[in-house]
Each structure stands twice: as structure tokens, then as C-alpha cells.
Amino acid sequence: MSGAVSQSVRDAQEIEFETPGQQIASRDPEQELLTINFGPHHPATHGVLRLLTTLEGEIVRDTKPIIGYVHTGIEKTAEDKSYWKAIPVVERMDYLAYYFNAYAFCGAVETLLELEIPKRAQYLRVIHLELCRINSHLLWLLTSALDLGAISMFWYGYRDRDNLLDLFEMSSGARMHTRYIQVGGVIEDIPPGWAKKCRAWVADMRDRLGQYRALLDRNEIFLRRLRHIGAVPADRLLELGVTGPLLRAAGVPWDLRKAAPYCSYDDFDFKVPIGTEGDNYDRYACRMAEIEESCNIIEQALDGLPEGRHITDDRKVALPPRHELATSMEALIHHFKLVTEGFRVPPGEVYFPIEGPRGEYGCFVRSDGSSKPARVHMRDPSFVNLQAFPDMVRDTYIADFIATLAMLDPILGGIDR
Amino acid sequence: MPDATGLELLAQELRDQIAQDAVRDTLHFRGKGTIVIDPARVRAVLAHLRGKGYTFLASVHGVDYYPEEPRLGVHYELLDMQEVDRLTVKLRVPIDSPEVESVTPDWPTAELQEREIYDMFGVVFTGHPDLRRLLMPEDYEGHPQRRDFPVGGEPVLFTYNDARGTDYTQ
Numbered sequence: 243m244s245g246a247v248s249q250s251v252r253d254a255q256e257i258e259f260e261t262p263g264q265q266i267a268s269r270d271p272e273q274e275l276l277t278i279n280f281g282p283h284h285p286a287t288h289g290v291l292r293l294l295t296t297l298e299g300e301i302v303r304d305t306k307p308i309i310g311y312v313h314t315g316i317e318k319t320a321e322d323k324s325y326w327k328a329i330p331v332v333e334r335m336d337y338l339a340y341y342f343n344a345y346a347f348c349g350a351v352e353t354l355l356e357l358e359i360p361k362r363a364q365y366l367r368v369i370h371l372e373l374c375r376i377n378s379h380l381l382w383l384l385t386s387a388l389d390l391g392a393i394s395m396f397w398y399g400y401r402d403r404d405n406l407l408d409l410f411e412m413s414s415g416a417r418m419h420t421r422y423i424q425v426g427g428v429i430e431d432i433p434p435g436w437a438k439k440c441r442a443w444v445a446d447m448r449d450r451l452g453q454y455r456a457l458l459d460r461n462e463i464f465l466r467r468l469r470h471i472g473a474v475p476a477d478r479l480l481e482l483g484v485t486g487p488l489l490r491a492a493g494v495p496w497d498l499r500k501a502a503p504y505c506s507y508d509d510f511d512f513k514v515p516i517g518t519e520g521d522n523y524d525r526y527a528c529r530m531a532e533i534e535e536s537c538n539i540i541e542q543a544l545d546g547l548p549e550g551r552h553i554t555d556d557r558k559v560a561l562p563p564r565h566e567l568a569t570s571m572e573a574l575i576h577h578f579k580l581v582t583e584g585f586r587v588p589p590g591e592v593y594f595p596i597e598g599p600r601g602e603y604g605c606f607v608r609s610d611g612s613s614k615p616a617r618v619h620m621r622d623p624s625f626v627n628l629q630a631f632p633d634m635v636r637d638t639y640i641a642d643f644i645a646t647l648a649m650l651d652p653i654l655g656g657i658d659r
Numbered sequence: 660m661p662d663a664t665g666l667e668l669l670a671q672e673l674r675d676q677i678a679q680d681a682v683r684d685t686l687h688f689r690g691k692g693t694i695v696i697d698p699a700r701v702r703a704v705l706a707h708l709r710g711k712g713y714t715f716l717a718s719v720h721g722v723d724y725y726p727e728e729p730r731l732g733v734h735y736e737l738l739d740m741q742e743v744d745r746l747t748v749k750l751r752v753p754i755d756s757p758e759v760e761s762v763t764p765d766w767p768t769a770e771l772q773e774r775e776i777y778d779m780f781g782v783v784f785t786g787h788p789d790l791r792r793l794l795m796p797e798d799y800e801g802h803p804q805r806r807d808f809p810v811g812g813e814p815v816l817f818t819y820n821d822a823r824g825t826d827y828t829q
Contacts, residue, residue, distance in 0.1 A: 309793065309794065310792075310793060310794040310795065310796075313794040313795065315803060317804065318803055318804060318808075318810060319810065321806075321810075322810045353689050354689070356689070480714070480715060480740075481766070481767050481768065482767050482768050483715070483716060483717065483766075483767075483768025485717075496740060501740075501743045502743050590688055590689065591688070591693075591722075591734075591747075592688075592689060592691075593691075593718065593734075593736050593745075593747065595717065595745075602717060604717060604718050604736065606718070606720050606734070606736075608722055616722075616806075617722050617723070617804075619718075619720040619721075621717065621718035621720070621736070625771065625772075626718075626768060626771070626772070628771070629767065629768060629770060629771055658794055659794075
């Protein structure tokens with residue numbers, strides 16, 4: 243018995259209080275700091291995020307994110323595939339924003355190729371990008387509400403998301419990681435009846451958004467858990483490279499769709515919701531307002547959907563229509579070349595940024611002139627935004643830690659890639 | 660976007676203000692300006708560009724230019740939010756002494772991104788507050804994003820091999 247006690251005392255003396263590079267706890271018994279390990283398998287981390295957290299009583303004094311648990315080497319894998327085969331792997335980075343990953347990558351390749359995208363393809367992209375933004379925000383809303391104890395929100399949110407995935411399935415054949423966006427346009431035109439179904443879903447979503455607001459916006463518990471918590475000044479957020487709803491909640495009206503319009507976003511009339519205080523409530527409110535703005539954009543795009551091709555008719559880049567293969571020798575050659583080798587891209591380096599649900603998705607592509615990219619790098623907003631998390635939770639209660647993490651909305655697939 | 664003339668003026672200004680060899684090359688590609696700089700001047704150049712309005716560091720990424728020398732590259736994507744203007748600053752370091760001064764003290768957003776480049780390419784950022792591996796395990800050897808690192812080069816350890824004594828680590 244005494245042997246066991248002295249064993250544990252010896253172990254206690256050997257505990258490392260320091261992590262390499264940064265001291266997060268001290269040996270001083272008067273200070274009463276406690277370092278705990280939060281995650282990586284905690285359900286509220288929204289993935290496999292490990293947070294080494296120092297507490298003083300109930301107060302969080304510091305936290306250090308430790309990542310890499312779902313690193314799968316997607317950037318490396320993409321270098322080994324021809325450009326059109328890299329799209330599906332790039333999509334799997336941030337697994338809730340697959341249309342954005344695919345568009346950032348395809349946009350970079352199109353810039354290198356100096357490709358003109360047909361107007362209809364641009365509109366179809368906008369519709370699907372905005373649907374994907376709502377998808378991502380819905381999943382954020384329902385999991386965040388679950389973290390705060392509002393479990394009914396979880397069921398309601400999944401119901402809407404499931405109907406949304408039906409739309410993706412109808413237009414592309416897949417519910418997630420759809421590979422819908424291609425270099426040069428989109429893989430297929432929307433099927434008959436899709437637009438009607440999409441309108442019905444959007445109308446439904448507006449209705450439901452009102453219900454969710456009625457459920458949450460006047461909920462005393464929900465408001466008390468969010469208001470005046472986790473605010474970080476806007477200039478500090480800019481230093482840390484934070485973009486997206488987190489930055490807009492702090493009052494900076496920065497949205498790439500407005501600031502540097504791409505993909506015909508300047509054709510649509512929409513607002514950029516911003517917050518005043520930058521606390522957790524503003525982050526929540528900004529995303530809720532963004533869902534509504536996305537609904538507006540989708541309806542305008544469906545109203546103004548131009549006629550024309552859904553993908554470029556440059557046969558060096560896009561596959562020829564199926565029916566031509568039986569009659570045209572050139573079409574068959576192009577098809578064969580594209581499917582075996584892929585298309586070659588002029589040498590150069592391009593960084594293509596777009597506004598995603600979590601901020602700036604920027605894809606860097608370097609081409610060496612061959613049919614495979616020499617380097618693909620995604621500037622993932624979750625990865626950069628995570629650096630602001632210690633600032634958000636420092637000197638708040640441990641109970642608010644989960645709420646702030648939920649409002650940060652990190653996607654670990656995007657962080658680790 | 661700075662046009663080709665504006666880019667040259669900016670490069671000349673950097674040469675005059677910092678050092679004649681601070682800027683090695685300028686490049687205007689697909690409507691966007693790039694300044695290639697001397698790696699030793701990175702902090703001074705970025706600090707000067709911040710004064711010119713490029714106050715937001717959007718991204719830092721690493722590139723391996725294998726088989727060209729100097730092999731490793733680091734790119735800094737700068738953004739001017741007022742003028743909605745982007746500028747890329749690039750530098751190259753040789754593979755046998757891949758050292759670049761860290762910009763994390765000036766731009767806190769670079770902290771994780773420089774760690775990622777250190778992890779994936781082996782570029783050492785001097786003055787970085789906490790330069791450790793980020794995505795790969797702490798005891799990992801090699802830098803997987805280098806072009807001479809093979810895809811599929813990672814053996815997988817199964818309990819079957821462990822039990823039979825055919826574990827590759829032994």
C-alpha cells in the first residue's frame with residue numbers, strides 16, 4: 243500500500259508542466275492552475291480537435307489547440323492526380339463546404355487556362371454554392387444548439403438538411419462531395435423539375451428560419467449563454483487573419499462576394515449582415531441572417547437563369563457530349579485524351595480566393611505545364627480562424643468554452659486536410 | 660490589382676527604401692502582381708508593404724520547386740482591404756540551408772501557417788515562437804510535401820504484423 247502511494251508521489255513529481263515552446267501551467271502551488279486535456283474525442287469539439295486548457299477554478303486562463311488527427315495528405319494526393327481527377331479529393335478537405343473547395347480549385351485552374359465560363363454555368367454554380375452555404379450554416383446551427391442543450395433544434399435542422407441533400411442528389415447524383423463543379427462549368431445541366439423543387443425548398447427554408455428564430459432568439463437560456471461572451475476586437479481579428487462571419491460579427495463588412503465579385507455575384511442584390519459587438523450572439527445572428535441572404539440569391543439566380551451551355555465548349559478541357567462519340571472522330575479523340583492523360587495547363591502560379599461559409603477559401607495552384615498540378619494548397623478559413631480561439635475564451639468560464647467553440651464553427655477536415 | 664506599371668513603381672520604392680537587392684524580380688501574371696524578394700529582407704519588405712495599405716496577410720504557403728534551385732519557396736498573400744487589392748510576395752531558399760526569418764511577431768496569423776510549412780517542407784523560420792510539427796506526429800522524420808517524397812511512402816502497422824513479429828519498426 244505504502245509502495246503504491248510513494249509510486250504515485252514519484253509520478254506526480256515527474257509530471258511535465260511545460261509543453262514545448264510555451265508554458266501553460268506552473269509548478270507554483272499558490273497559483274492553483276489546472277491543466278486539462280479537452281478532446282480530441284469530445285463530441286463538442288465538432289471533430290477531432292484537442293485543446294490543452296489551463297483553468298484557474300472555473301476560469302479558462304489559456305488554451306492551446308493541437309491538431310493533425312485527421313491529416314490525410316489531401317494536398318499531396320492532389321499532386322499525384324490529373325487536374326480533373328483532383329477535384330474529388332480537394333472537395334473532401336472541408337467536408338461541409340464541398341462546393342466551395344471544388345470551386346476554389348477549379349477557379350484557380352480556370353485562371354491558369356484563361357477559360358471563359360458560360361453565364362448559365364456561373365449561375366448554376368452560384369445556386370449550388372449558396373445552397374451549400376445554407377447546408378453548412380444549418381449543420382452549424384443544429385450542432386451548436388445541441389451543444390447548448392436545445393436538442394429539438396438538432397432534429398428540425400437535420401430534417402431541412404436532408405431535403406437539401408435531396409436537391410444535390412437530384413442535380414448531381416451524390417448527396418455529399420458531389421463533384422458537380424468542373425473545370426469550365428458544371429458537370430450537367432439541372433434536370434427538369436429541379437428549379438421548381440429548389441424554389442419550394444427555399445420557400446420552406448424561409449418559413450423554417452422564422453420558426454428557428456422564434457425557438458432561439460427569445461430563449462432566455464440561449465441568450466444568456468451567448469450574449470457578451472467571447473468578444474475579440476476587430477483589429478485583433480484582422481491581425482489573426484480571421485475572415486467570414488466571425489469577422490463580420492465584429493463589425494467589419496468584408497465579404498469577397500461584394501468586395502471582389504466573382505462568378506457573376508455582382509448580378510445579384512444581397513446584403514452583407516454585420517454585428518456590432520462581436521460576441522457569440524452576433525456570430526449566431528450573422529449566420530442566421532446569411533441564410534436568409536443566401537435564399538435571396540438563390541431565388542434571383544433561378545429567376546434570371548440564362549439559357550446556354552452548362553460547361554465550356556472548349557473540347558481540350560471539357561468532355562464532349564455523349565452522343566457525339568458515336569459520330570465524330572474528333573470527339574472520340576478528345577474524350578480519349580481527356581480521360582487518359584487529362585488536359586495540360588500552362589505553367590504558372592495562381593491564388594484564387596472565394597467567400598465560403600467560414601471565410602476566405604483560397605486555393606493556390608502551381609502548374610509546371612504537365613497534366614498534374616505541381617502544388618495544390620488550400621487556405622482553409624477554419625485553420626486560420628482557429629488561431630483566434632485562445633483570444634476568444636481567455637478569462638471566460640469553462641461553461642462558455644463549449645459555446646464559443648460552437649460559434650467558432652471549426653471543421654477539422656479543413657483544418658488538417 | 661496593381662497594374663504592371665504600379666508594380667514596377669512599388670518594386671523600385673522597395674529597392675530605394677530597403678536595399679537595392681531587396682527585390683529580385685517582379686511578375687505580372689493573370690492580372691495579379693508578384694514581387695520576388697531576397698529571403699533575408701522578408702520582414703522589412705512586408706512591414707513596408709503594410710505601410711502601403713497591405714495590412715491583411717491572407718495566406719502563407721510553401722512550394723517545392725524541385726528540381727530547380729533554390730528549391731523551396733514561401734509565398735505571402737497580402738491583401739489591401741480598402742483598395743481590394745492583392746499582392747503576392749515570394750521568396751526562395753536553398754534546400755541545404757532553408758532558413759527564413761519568421762514574420763509571426765509582426766503578423767500573428769502566420770503562426771500556424773509557418774508551422775505547417777516547417778512541417779511539410781522543412782523550411783526553418785528563425786524567431787518563430789513555437790516552431791514544432793503541426794499536422795504530422797512529433798517524432799515523424801521527413802517532410803512529406805517535398806516533391807521527392809513519394810506518395811504512398813507511409814507503411815501502415817497492423818496488429819497482425821505486430822503479433823507475428825513482422826513489424827517494420829523493429
